[in-house]
Amino acid sequence: xxxxxxxxxxTGRLWLLRRVVFGMAVVLLGSVLVFAATQVLPGDPARAVLxxxxxxxxxxxxxxxLGLDRPLVAQYLAWLGxxxxxxxxxxxxxxxxxGGLIGDRAVNSAVLVxxxxxxxxxxxxxxxxxxxxxxxxxFDRAVLVVTLGLTALPEFIIALLLVILLSxxxxxxxxxxxxxxxxxxxxxxPAQLVLPVTALVLGVLPYLARLVRGSVIDVYExxxxxxxxxxxxxxxxxxxRHVLRNALVPAVQGTAxxxxxxxxxxxxxxQVFNYPGLGSALVxxxxxxxxxxxxxxxxxxxxxxxxxxxxxxxxxxxxxPRLRTAGR
Amino acid sequence: MTTRPAGELSRRGFLNTAAAAVGLTVAGQALAxxxxxxxARTGGTPRRGGTxxxxxGGAKGSDTLDPMLLNSIPVSYMARxxxxxxxxxxxxxxxxxxxAESIESNGTGDEWTIRLKPDILFHxxxxxxxxxxxxxxxxxxxxxxxxxxxxxxxxxxxxGFTKLDRRTLRMKLLRPSATFHTxxxxxxxxxxxxxxxxxxxxxxxxxxxxFTPNRQWVCERFADYxxxxxxxxxxxxxxxxxxGPKPYLDELVVNVVNDDSARINALVTGQVDAINLLxxxxxxxxxxxxxxxxxxxxxxxWTGIYMNMRQPPFDDVRVRQALRLAIDREQALTAxxxxxxxxxxxxxxxxxxxxxxxxxxxxxxxxxxxxxREAGQDGVEVELVTGxxxxxxxxxxxxxADNAAEIGMKVKVRQVDTATLFGPNxxxxxxxxxxxPPQGDFLTLMALTDLSDTTTLTHPGGADLAELRxxxxxxxxxxxxxxxAVLTRKMYEIQYERGGWIIPFFANVENAHNVRTAGWxxxxxxxxxxxNGHFEQVYRTD
Numbered sequence: 091x092x093x094x095x096x097x098x099x100x101t102g103r104l105w106l107l108r109r110v111v112f113g114m115a116v117v118l119l120g121s122v123l124v125f126a127a128t129q130v131l132p133g134d135p136a137r138a139v140l141x142x143x144x145x146x147x148x149x150x151x152x153x154x155x156l157g158l159d160r161p162l163v164a165q166y167l168a169w170l171g172x173x174x175x176x177x178x179x180x181x182x183x184x185x186x187x188x189g190g191l192i193g194d195r196a197v198n199s200a201v202l203v204x205x206x207x208x209x210x211x212x213x214x215x216x217x218x219x220x221x222x223x224x225x226x227x228x229f230d231r232a233v234l235v236v237t238l239g240l241t242a243l244p245e246f247i248i249a250l251l252l253v254i255l256l257s258x259x260x261x262x263x264x265x266x267x268x269x270x271x272x273x274x275x276x277x278x279x280p281a282q283l284v285l286p287v288t289a290l291v292l293g294v295l296p297y298l299a300r301l302v303r304g305s306v307i308d309v310y311e312x313x314x315x316x317x318x319x320x321x322x323x324x325x326x327x328x329x330x331r332h333v334l335r336n337a338l339v340p341a342v343q344g345t346a347x348x349x350x351x352x353x354x355x356x357x358x359x360x361q362v363f364n365y366p367g368l369g370s371a372l373v374x375x376x377x378x379x380x381x382x383x384x385x386x387x388x389x390x391x392x393x394x395x396x397x398x399x400x401x402x403x404x405x406x407x408x409x410x411p412r413l414r415t416a417g418r
Numbered sequence: 419m420t421t422r423p424a425g426e427l428s429r430r431g432f433l434n435t436a437a438a439a440v441g442l443t444v445a446g447q448a449l450a451x452x453x454x455x456x457x458a459r460t461g462g463t464p465r466r467g468g469t470x471x472x473x474x475g476g477a478k479g480s481d482t483l484d485p486m487l488l489n490s491i492p493v494s495y496m497a498r499x500x501x502x503x504x505x506x507x508x509x510x511x512x513x514x515x516x517x518a519e520s521i522e523s524n525g526t527g528d529e530w531t532i533r534l535k536p537d538i539l540f541h542x543x544x545x546x547x548x549x550x551x552x553x554x555x556x557x558x559x560x561x562x563x564x565x566x567x568x569x570x571x572x573x574x575x576x577x578g579f580t581k582l583d584r585r586t587l588r589m590k591l592l593r594p595s596a597t598f599h600t601x602x603x604x605x606x607x608x609x610x611x612x613x614x615x616x617x618x619x620x621x622x623x624x625x626x627x628x629f630t631p632n633r634q635w636v637c638e639r640f641a642d643y644x645x646x647x648x649x650x651x652x653x654x655x656x657x658x659x660x661x662g663p664k665p666y667l668d669e670l671v672v673n674v675v676n677d678d679s680a681r682i683n684a685l686v687t688g689q690v691d692a693i694n695l696l697x698x699x700x701x702x703x704x705x706x707x708x709x710x711x712x713x714x715x716x717x718x719x720w721t722g723i724y725m726n727m728r729q730p731p732f733d734d735v736r737v738r739q740a741l742r743l744a745i746d747r748e749q750a751l752t753a754x755x756x757x758x759x760x761x762x763x764x765x766x767x768x769x770x771x772x773x774x775x776x777x778x779x780x781x782x783x784x785x786x787x788x789x790x791r792e793a794g795q796d797g798v799e800v801e802l803v804t805g806x807x808x809x810x811x812x813x814x815x816x817x818x819a820d821n822a823a824e825i826g827m828k829v830k831v832r833q834v835d836t837a838t839l840f841g842p843n844x845x846x847x848x849x850x851x852x853x854x855p856p857q858g859d860f861l862t863l864m865a866l867t868d869l870s871d872t873t874t875l876t877h878p879g880g881a882d883l884a885e886l887r888x889x890x891x892x893x894x895x896x897x898x899x900x901x902x903a904v905l906t907r908k909m910y911e912i913q914y915e916r917g918g919w920i921i922p923f924f925a926n927v928e929n930a931h932n933v934r935t936a937g938w939x940x941x942x943x944x945x946x947x948x949x950n951g952h953f954e955q956v957y958r959t960d
Contacts, residue, residue: 133837137844140563146845148562183480184631250679258686266683267473269673269690272630364680366633374479374632379837383479 106404113396120392121173121385125166128381134158135182135379156182169385179382188382192371194273196390199360199367201276203352205283206290211345214295218302218341219334225307233303237296245355249289249362256285268365286363293355294348301344305337312336339410346402353394462934464658467668468958470935472948473675473684475695481631484615485607486557486564491695492672494605494855495951496635499670500541501607501620502645504532504551505599507858509651509941509950511718511769513603517546517621517644519585521602527594527897532602534585538644540610541625548587552579553611568866569601594895596902600859623665623954635672639665643954650955651939657957665954666937685710685930692931692938694947697809698756704930713929713938716760718769718856719945721808723818723920726848727879731800735916736793741818742779742920743786744825750817750922754810758926764919765910767860769943771899772906777914786825799828800849805839807853810925815851818920845875852876856944860906861893868917882916934960 136152153159157168172179178188221233240248257266268282276283309315310333318328357369364370368387375383476491485497504518515521519533538546558564559576578590591598610619618626621644624637646663650656657666673690675681678697684690686707696704696712704710725732725741732738747761762768763779790796804815812833819829829849839850857863867876869883869890877883886909893905913919927945931938937956939949949956 131837132834132843133841137837137840137842152562181479184482253679253683258683262687265689266687267675267680267689269471269473269675269684272628272633361677362680364675364677364684370676371479371632377835377837378478378480379841380479 102407105407109400109403113400116396117389117393120396121170121389122166124385124388124392125169127388128379128384129162131376131379133379135381169382173386173389178386181380181383183378183380183383188386191383192368192387192390195366195368195371198270198276198365199353199356199369202283202286202290202356202360202365202367203349206287206294206352207345207349209287210291210294210298210348213291214298214344215302215341217295218299218304219306219329219337221299222303222306222310222337223329225310230303233299237300240292240296244358245289245293246358246362248292249285249359252285252289252292253362266363268363270366272366286359286365289359289362290352290355293359294352297351298341298344298348302337302341305340306333309333309336335409339406342405342409343402346398346405349398350395353391353398462959464661464936464957464959466662466666466957468960469669469671470667470692470953470956470958471671471673471690472692472694473673473681473690474693474947475674475676475678475681476947477632477674477676479632482615483618483626483629484561485605485609485618485620486561486566488565488605489563491947492635492674495946495948496637496672497605497607498622498946498951499624499637499953500618500622500626501609502622503603503606504534504608505603507600507603507856507944509715509939509943509952511856511858511943513600513858516603517608518602521599523596523598523897525897527596527598527895528591529588530591530598531582531586531588535644536585538621539642540621541619541640542610543642544610544619546608546610546621547584548581550608550610551587552581553613554606554608555579557609557613558606566601566604566606568870568872569604569862571871572865573598573601593891596894596897597859597861600857601862604857604859604862624670627669632674632676634674635670637670637672639668650937651949651952652941653937653939653949653955655936655938657937657955661957666957667953670953682930685932688932691935692929692948694927694929695809696928696930698758698928701756701758701928709933710930711933713931713940713949714758715927715940715942715945715949717924717927717945718767718943719854719927720762720766720856720921720924721811721814721851721853722766723802723804723815723849723851724876725918725920726875727882727918728874728877729848731793731795731798732848732918733879734793734795736789737795737798738916738918740786740789740793740825741822741827743782743789744821744827745818745920745922746781746821747779747922749821750814753817754813755923755925758928759923760926762921762923763914764917764921765914766854766919766921767856767858767863768924769856770858770860770863770906772860772903772910774907774910774914777910779914783824790825790827796826797828799830801830801832803832803834803839803847803850805834805836805851807836807839807851808925810923811851811853814922817922845873847875855946860910861890864890864909867919868913876918878912878916878918882912886912934958 136149136156136158140148140152157165169179180187181191217233221230224230253266254260256264264284265282270276315328315332318332356367357372360367360369372387474492478490481490481493485501488494488497503516505513505521506516507513517535517538519535521530521532523530532551534546540546555574556576558566558570573591573593573595575590575592580588582588607620623640623643625640627636627638629635643664675684681693682700682703685693701712704712725738727733742764751757751759751761763777765777767773802815804812806812815831819831822829868878869887878886889905889909893902896902896905927942927947929947935956936959939952942950944950
């Protein structure tokens, strides 16, 4: 088995195409579920808009105006058609286009997730690799204890502890609340990003670092590493050429899952820090029964999950020669 | 095998590590206790200008700049910042004229004449005149969901307006309303002819600059504010003379921070100058920081539990009275508000004319049990639907359920979110909660609740309804204040003896600000927060 052989491009493309189509089907199924879920939510957007003193006639009139009295299938198809043509409809509450309402927030959330990922992935690989390399030494044990402790803490507890430690009480160094004006670039005030990013990093690091550590140890115990060592290959070359390359596969998978997890975890962290992202928009939309907004945000989350997983799988195949050539 | 078994990490090692972690947390807490208050600063010299940045809770995506859709706390006080009224209730709930020079009725209370003060300017430079008032009435009636429509619908005839001159408007009402001037004082913001909520123009102390729902309001000083030299609300730190005309600030920035902890964090770290809707449990934090000040006021805002008086078992007055005698108001006050409030006796509008302060309800479990037995409802089971209409709405229902168990009534508390609470079933809940700001007048409130035109939910049953309505109409036809007070008191008594509301307390409103700002009003009886939105009298001292 040689590492530098490239996959047959036709087979690879077919496989990727199949996965993309399958992913799209999952998102479509997700859209049905999201739509159905919003329909069974108790409550009524027309009432949320008009307030509870509104007369039944006014509520009925608004329901007609908003198209809420049409058959469900017709409502779903109209919505799906809108999403596919880039017109995901208007908010029932503010009557503004949904895209405009959540666009700025989607960018903010994406910034948070990507910055966190950019920090957590290299950090986890480094920590995991060093811990695995120095298995059972003090560093490894410290990593195990700290990551175990962090795993036990829910993200919002980590977030609150960070605020107490670094913002309000012990060391008043960083802002504990994010105050971003609408349309303001989140990088405009980088200090505000530190705590939310740290909370997300600490939420994902234990999982990813332990995964890397585990796979590094696994590879170290494999026969080909032993063979390499017996051949007299220097230890750092063993690490670089044999261990890390092979340990990368679970790490890539783990990163994809971690990204998907970050996308969901961002909802809680945004709430704690008042970060104006998709998470807080979703909470508000649910409170107002603003169906088009709920549906689009959930769909964005679902699409991110599918996309990250797809990306993870594709990269796994790329870095695993065995899988690359399996189609032949 | 991917990792070694956990045995490698010895039990002792783990326990030591855990103990160290706990120790670190405790040390952190201790450090926190030492650290707070150390940065204490006192306020400096009062100055004009500057930006006031505040963080508000209670905001929603449905928030708007339309002063006729006051659907959240920030919308309600921001409407006071941008717009103004013909008459108003002060922070002490006393009625006074605002932009009107006079509001007078004829002898029968069915014809009212409104005369405006001269030379009041809108933010766009237009002078306020009678046409704007007429337009505001028309818009109120044509806009779906307008809040004031409930107060006006029974009286205002859109064809009954006569413009006497540029500043004077006469309106012939559909029926007598001796309290019409107070209805004008409850939120009724005057907008100019052709008003467009996307480009809001009012006569308030601040001009609109930008607004994003659920994110931020930005307003700037209006140099031609008509009431710039008018009296301010009482404050512990009134603006010194020589600070010039109001508003003193150049700019007002209201950031939405709906999470209670994030809001107080923003204040503690100095990101904002003031916050509202402080939780009772957070008051000690404010007291620990010497550079922060608590702004607390009692209010007439109330959360009530209503019993549907037209459905069993609450159609029997004995069951209603039994529950009202069973609830432990002191316990509710302590448990739900940490004592930050005033005990109520099931009667709203404590600041209104005719309020009978002598009607006090003592807890009487024996009498409550006897009433329940007499009604044949011993051991009856009822469901109480509650939701977060206010911070105390859910906990007060739990207290009532506990107290009711003591008299042999099983109250099952069901908690739902507000969208469900006010959803399609809203008019069918037999036993639920609602929240009301003070209206300043008991008759106005009755027209919105027990005698409402839009819902029969809180209507009294049978003969009580007719009696209450009769008294209400007599009172509305009485331009003689003394006679109206007597009739109002009678209505209060009916409410006390036979009504369907359980009102255990009036909760205080809690805000906090740093000492770099001053001039905040002490009282906020309407409970709109931030000293009833009187930002025009706030100034900076740094």
